[in-house]
Amino acid sequence: MAQKTKEEILVGERDFDSIFSYDAGAVRSRFLTEIRDNRKLTGIRCPQCNLVYVPPRSVCLKCFANLSDFVEVGQAGTLTTYSIVHRSEPFCPVAAPFAYGIIRLDGADTGLVHFISEVDPQKVHTGMRVKAVYKEERVGSILDIKYFKPAGGEK
Numbered sequence: 780m781a782q783k784t785k786e787e788i789l790v791g792e793r794d795f796d797s798i799f800s801y802d803a804g805a806v807r808s809r810f811l812t813e814i815r816d817n818r819k820l821t822g823i824r825c826p827q828c829n830l831v832y833v834p835p836r837s838v839c840l841k842c843f844a845n846l847s848d849f850v851e852v853g854q855a856g857t858l859t860t861y862s863i864v865h866r867s868e869p870f871c872p873v874a875a876p877f878a879y880g881i882i883r884l885d886g887a888d889t890g891l892v893h894f895i896s897e898v899d900p901q902k903v904h905t906g907m908r909v910k911a912v913y914k915e916e917r918v919g920s921i922l923d924i925k926y927f928k929p930a931g932g933e934k
């Protein structure tokens with residue numbers, strides 16, 4: 780009879796204190812500079828299937844068309860899903876508890892992930908109307924949007 784070996788669970792340790800850079804690309808760079816310079820939220824429309832992507836992307840996920848038709852979308856949108864975080868982590872820019880979720884901005888067909896604030900996390904719910912709140916000093920980061928707050932007028 781074969782002896783059963785004890786299985787070992789391995790845990791990897793990682794140091795998240797490292798700083799790294801990445802290229803946002805032409806399409807995302809325009810999205811971020813519009814936020815930084817004009818407090819505008821832009822999407823990109825597919826000329827073939829008319830989908831509006833926010834954040835913008837260079838190729839349509841549905842029909843693979845190349846995308847270049849930037850459109851302004853609303854400052855407000857609908858929260859389509861969310862999560863409440865109860866544990867602070869050193870790499871997260873805000874302390875727990877906080878809420879974040881996917882916001883479908885008015886005029887967009889896809890969702891943008893961001894923080895939800897100025898509301899008790901226990902009162903956050905899907906279908907909630909939210910609007911963007913910007914930082915005063917913006918640097919060209921998605922965190923130039925400080926968070927989304929309740930906008931009222933739920934659908």
Ligand SMILES: [Zn+2]
Binds near residue numbers: 825839840841842843
């Ligand atoms: Zn398309």
